[in-house]
Amino acid sequence: MEIKVTSEIGLLKKVLVHSPDSGIGKVIPSKAQDWLFEDIVHLDTIRRKEYDYYTKLLLYFLDPELIKGKLKTIDAPRNNYNFYKPGKKDFHNSRNVIEIQVLLSDILKNATIKQKLVASVCAIENCSYKIQELLLQQEAAELAKIFISGTGNDLDMLFPPVPNFIFTRDIGIVINDHIVLNKPAKKARLREALLMKYIFFNHPLFKDYKDRIIELEDSPYHFLLPVDADEYNVTLEGGDVMVVSKEHVIIGISERTSLAAAHQVATILFKKNIVRKVTLVQIPQKREYMHIDTLFTQIKKDTWVMLGSFSKKRAQKELDDAILKAIEDQKPETVTTIIQFKKEQVTRPVYFNSLEDLLTDISKKDLKVKGPVKIIHSGNDEFPFDLREQWTDSCNLLALKEGVVVGYDRNDKTLEAFRKAGFSIIDVKELLPRLESGAQTAEKLQNVFITIPSAELSRARGGFHCMSMPLLRKDI
Numbered sequence: 468m469e470i471k472v473t474s475e476i477g478l479l480k481k482v483l484v485h486s487p488d489s490g491i492g493k494v495i496p497s498k499a500q501d502w503l504f505e506d507i508v509h510l511d512t513i514r515r516k517e518y519d520y521y522t523k524l525l526l527y528f529l530d531p532e533l534i535k536g537k538l539k540t541i542d543a544p545r546n547n548y549n550f551y552k553p554g555k556k557d558f559h560n561s562r563n564v565i566e567i568q569v570l571l572s573d574i575l576k577n578a579t580i581k582q583k584l585v586a587s588v589c590a591i592e593n594c595s596y597k598i599q600e601l602l603l604q605q606e607a608a609e610l611a612k613i614f615i616s617g618t619g620n621d622l623d624m625l626f627p628p629v630p631n632f633i634f635t636r637d638i639g640i641v642i643n644d645h646i647v648l649n650k651p652a653k654k655a656r657l658r659e660a661l662l663m664k665y666i667f668f669n670h671p672l673f674k675d676y677k678d679r680i681i682e683l684e685d686s687p688y689h690f691l692l693p694v695d696a697d698e699y700n701v702t703l704e705g706g707d708v709m710v711v712s713k714e715h716v717i718i719g720i721s722e723r724t725s726l727a728a729a730h731q732v733a734t735i736l737f738k739k740n741i742v743r744k745v746t747l748v749q750i751p752q753k754r755e756y757m758h759i760d761t762l763f764t765q766i767k768k769d770t771w772v773m774l775g776s777f778s779k780k781r782a783q784k785e786l787d788d789a790i791l792k793a794i795e796d797q798k799p800e801t802v803t804t805i806i807q808f809k810k811e812q813v814t815r816p817v818y819f820n821s822l823e824d825l826l827t828d829i830s831k832k833d834l835k836v837k838g839p840v841k842i843i844h845s846g847n848d849e850f851p852f853d854l855r856e857q858w859t860d861s862c863n864l865l866a867l868k869e870g871v872v873v874g875y876d877r878n879d880k881t882l883e884a885f886r887k888a889g890f891s892i893i894d895v896k897e898l899l900p901r902l903e904s905g906a907q908t909a910e911k912l913q914n915v916f917i918t919i920p921s922a923e924l925s926r927a928r929g930g931f932h933c934m935s936m937p938l939l940r941k942d943i
């Protein structure tokens with residue numbers, strides 16, 4: 468299987484996903500925040516009435532034969548929605564919309580991998596020896612389910628679920644033809660990283676890429692110094708990495724990705740000649756900003772969506788305000804710094820004053836856009852809608868191809884801004900019947916924002932950019 472991602476917007480051809488599993492339905496209020504959810508969610512709604520639409524849409528674009536003309540049967544209640552449930556006989560098993568649980572179950576058929584993974588999971592989850600033995604007796608498909616949801620058929624809960632596994636963006640990133648594994652900042656996401664490490668190193672799909680997997684390492688300083696010596700912590704999550712051209716990667720330094728990790732990745736990318744430009748974007752360490760892809764994503768070569776507080780206008784206002792600047796300097800965690808390094812001249816970095824300047828520069832210099840660059844703002848840049856809608860992922864859009872993006876239906880003002888910028892807004896519930904009847908084709912869609920219901924999904928605090936790990940995109 469070919470793996471290659473050289474942009475954020477080239478036609479999406481293969482993507483790694485995980486649909487909400489029963490573990491999500493076991494989150495209790497007192498644990499929701501520890502497990503990085505903002506609230507408990509209703510399992511059936513998040514699946515049937517929200518995420519399954521996303522699966523259908525992805526299949527229409529990436530693997531139409533599996534779905535076209537079959538939707539009525541697939542969605543007939545008598546079939547129990549098994550098409551959307553990994554492990555079931557009628558599961559779609561797409562080779563392009565690839566479900567992690569299936570890959571996990573595949574590798575667990577190998578006895579050695581099963582033993583190693585059971586031991587590793589039991590080590591991080593502190594399981595008893597008896598539970599370890601019990602896990603070893605499970606069939607591969609059942610064990611995959613247990614590893615993800617924390618429980619299996621006829622079993623008590625053995626360990627916590629990993630409810631954030633739906634956010635596959637964060638567990639690894641394809642940069643050109645290399646895969647960077649993440650090193651999560653949050654304990655709740657540790658098991659996801661472990662499972663993915665085993666999948667990438669052992670699944671036959673990735674066999675040609677074993678020597679192109681990049682793992683980050685802790686520095687000895689980190690082990691030896693006190694726990695609060697943060698500057699040596701190496702943590703990185705995929706939402707902080709964007710491949711904006713085959714030569715250029717942006718790395719966020721955020722609540723989740725440390726300076727040391729960004730430094731390590733940039734060094735490796737240059738050393739291995741994977742890219743020649745790396746831009747580090749340090750953003751305030753706040754829950755609401757979490758990763759850089761919660762603040763901006765790319766829509767077209769010349770169009771981006773972003774939160775207005777990172778715009779040129781606001782950056783200039785802050786520069787002009789001497790008092791504000793002096794106060795901010797006392798609180799480094801509130802400052803946004805953008806530094807760009809080129810492989811040939813690492814000692815001469817370039818600084819950008821605002822995110823808008825950086826995005827415009829990428830469009831013009833890397834993507835050769837000749838005309839003006841459009842920045843669409845969250846909430847139409849109107850307070851308080853800009854902040855409210857950023858919180859519900861107005862800036863976290865997934866491009867299925869250049870100019871065709873998927874996002875939540877709830878961000879009204881942002882949608883208004885997209886309309887003003889010349890996009891049509893189509894709800895997935897209207898689009899699917901049109902795709903099914905042939906009145907519309909995925910290839911012909913242009914300048915479209917496809918909305919998907921989001922009341923439950925948005926409580927998990929991530930959008931469709933987060934819910935996708937692109938493995939293959941057509942070059943732009």
Ligand SMILES: NC(=O)NCCC[C@H](N)C(=O)O
Nearest residue numbers: 503634706758927928929933
């Ligand atoms: N790339 C992203 O921004 N991912 C969203 C992750 C949401 C998840 N609840 C988390 O807090 O890690």
